[in-house]
Amino acid sequence: MSKLDTHFFDIGYMDTLSSQQTSIHQLDPRAKLITSLVFVTTVISFGKYEISALLPYFVFPVFLSTRGNIPSVYLIKKILLVSPFAVMIGIFNPLMDRDILISLGTIGISGGWVSFVSILIRFVLTVGVALTLIAVTGFNAVCMALDKLGTPRVFVVQLIFLYRYMFVLVDEAARMVRARSLRTFEGGGSGLKTFGPMAGHLLLRTLDRAQRIYVAMCCRGFDGEIRILKPLRFSPRDIGFTVGWSALFILMRLFNIPILMGNVFMEFLK
Amino acid sequence: MSHHIVEASDLHYTYADGTPGIRGVSFRITHGESVAIVGENGAGKSTLLLHLNGYLLPTQGTLRIGDYPLTKKNLKAVRRTVGMVFQDADDQLFMPTVYDDVAFGPSNLGLPVEELEIVVTKALETMRVFHLKGRPPYKLSGGEKRSVAIASVLSMSPDILVMDEPTSGLDPRARRRLIEQLKKFEHTKIIASHDLDLAVDVCERTIVIHKGGVTADGPTLEILQDEALLEKSGLEKPLKMQNCPLCGPSNPTSDKSELTIEN
Numbered sequence: 069m070s071k072l073d074t075h076f077f078d079i080g081y082m083d084t085l086s087s088q089q090t091s092i093h094q095l096d097p098r099a100k101l102i103t104s105l106v107f108v109t110t111v112i113s114f115g116k117y118e119i120s121a122l123l124p125y126f127v128f129p130v131f132l133s134t135r136g137n138i139p140s141v142y143l144i145k146k147i148l149l150v151s152p153f154a155v156m157i158g159i160f161n162p163l164m165d166r167d168i169l170i171s172l173g174t175i176g177i178s179g180g181w182v183s184f185v186s187i188l189i190r191f192v193l194t195v196g197v198a199l200t201l202i203a204v205t206g207f208n209a210v211c212m213a214l215d216k217l218g219t220p221r222v223f224v225v226q227l228i229f230l231y232r233y234m235f236v237l238v239d240e241a242a243r244m245v246r247a248r249s250l251r252t253f254e255g256g257g258s259g260l261k262t263f264g265p266m267a268g269h270l271l272l273r274t275l276d277r278a279q280r281i282y283v284a285m286c287c288r289g290f291d292g293e294i295r296i297l298k299p300l301r302f303s304p305r306d307i308g309f310t311v312g313w314s315a316l317f318i319l320m321r322l323f324n325i326p327i328l329m330g331n332v333f334m335e336f337l338k
Numbered sequence: 339m340s341h342h343i344v345e346a347s348d349l350h351y352t353y354a355d356g357t358p359g360i361r362g363v364s365f366r367i368t369h370g371e372s373v374a375i376v377g378e379n380g381a382g383k384s385t386l387l388l389h390l391n392g393y394l395l396p397t398q399g400t401l402r403i404g405d406y407p408l409t410k411k412n413l414k415a416v417r418r419t420v421g422m423v424f425q426d427a428d429d430q431l432f433m434p435t436v437y438d439d440v441a442f443g444p445s446n447l448g449l450p451v452e453e454l455e456i457v458v459t460k461a462l463e464t465m466r467v468f469h470l471k472g473r474p475p476y477k478l479s480g481g482e483k484r485s486v487a488i489a490s491v492l493s494m495s496p497d498i499l500v501m502d503e504p505t506s507g508l509d510p511r512a513r514r515r516l517i518e519q520l521k522k523f524e525h526t527k528i529i530a531s532h533d534l535d536l537a538v539d540v541c542e543r544t545i546v547i548h549k550g551g552v553t554a555d556g557p558t559l560e561i562l563q564d565e566a567l568l569e570k571s572g573l574e575k576p577l578k579m580q581n582c583p584l585c586g587p588s589n590p591t592s593d594k595s596e597l598t599i600e601n
Binding site for chain 2: 080083208211228229231232233235236277280281283284285286287288289290291294295
């Protein structure tokens with residue numbers, strides 16, 4: 069039960085992080101969003117056995133989180149929390165793909181293992197950047213950027229409402245779970261039998277609340293459109309950030325930097 | 339000043355499942371009046387309030403708000419006139435930040451951005467919550483939420499303020515502060531509440547609702563002293579009109595010596 073509460077406060081912590089005033093926080097949300105999108109696109113566009121070329125990409129999340137003053141332990145914990153999804157996606161690769169791809173001395177490493185590791189690296193990179201993006205920008209500012217970049221309003225408003233009421237919903241669910249656990253004792257009351265009605269009850273409450281929110285919106289002249297007001301300014305700094313990083317990502321996509329560096333090093337040795 | 343008038347005549351409302359909400363409510367509230375609508379749980383207070391902003395339309399009878407009879411056509415005008423503060427502030431504060439929330443109403447009314455800022459600042463300052471303007475609503479305390487909810491309505495400069503249980507869930511000091519603020523408003527005020535002490539403090543007139551109908555309508559002090567009426571309507575005298583149960587003369591068991599021992 070207490071777990072639900074702690075995770076909830078953890079999400080709130082993301083908001084606290086986003087209200088800092090570092091040079092990264094001061095960038096236009098659109099600059100950070102576009103750069104992150106370029107990052108994610110280039111990272112996922114690699115072939116399935118790629119590992120070495122992905123490694124230089126770590127420079128971006130590390131840069132964002134250190135300059136943005138985001139505690140790395142917090143970030144790693146959050147990434148681990150969702151990691152089972154990535155593991156589930158790649159877990160069968162080593163079983164399906166048994167051709168030896170790399171031989172390290174007598175040990176052969178199959179293609180399956182290589183692609184599995186590749187999936188995990190990509191997962192850490194993309195999820196890491198997504199989380200850092202929210203932590204250095206704030207969820208609402210990311211929504212605002214999406215809106216300014218032409219995402220349909222309906223989706224943006226849905227996201228904003230989702231974020232706003234997630235806290236209320238989690239709070240309500242946590243209270244229900246707490247109330248139940250206070251009256252459950254060993255051997256009864258905590259199984260699926262009560263879970264069903266509770267989930268149903270929560271749904272009904274949510275519908276009820278949605279209705280009340282809608283009334284509240286109508287009372288204040290809601291006519292189907294939410295006017296989000298935040299004049300955003302794209303400064304030369306933002307352009308520099310976006311263009312510079314995006315160019316680097318594309319460069320790293322075109323040239324395998326670790327191999328290039330290795331070659332240079334070998335040349336040097338000769 | 340006919341546009342601040344609320345007039346109900348023989349208002350009936352039955353819910354879709356056949357449950358009667360209100361039956362035959364009539365009253366006339368004029369400009370600048372401050373009226374408490376009191377009644378036990380389920381008496382029909384909330385149903386009545388939902389009519390005042392046009393969310394529910396009466397199944398029988400008419401309601402006039404300002405210059406308009408309440409019909410589907412002039413809902414917008416009615417909602418512009420009536421500012422409604424909901425019981426649960428979380429329902430009302432749906433925008434990402436306090437500022438956005440208070441700006442929601444006026445921007446829907448088409449206020450240009452420069453004026454918007456002035457209006458929002460004024461509303462926030464009236465409720466003394468200007469320092470919260472950048473905060474997300476879920477990080478506010480109960481009292482702060484209530485103040486912001488009221489500011490979000492004030493920013494639309496309504497002629498009539500309708501409030502559903504404005505003091506519920508507030509600690510005594512926040513409640514006292516809210517009452518002081520409400521007293522300063524010059525709007526026509528309609529306040530539904532169980533908090534009869536609030537009614538004594540803020541409203542000079544009280545309408546008692548019982549089982550969907552009006553059982554009394556008159557000066558607050560007179561009505562709330564009428565024990566027979568209160569008993570009939572399922573209410574109790576406001577605390578400040580009751581003698582103190584610990585030291586008051588009406589309580590035969592009270593004994594000052596007992597008190598000193600306890601202390």
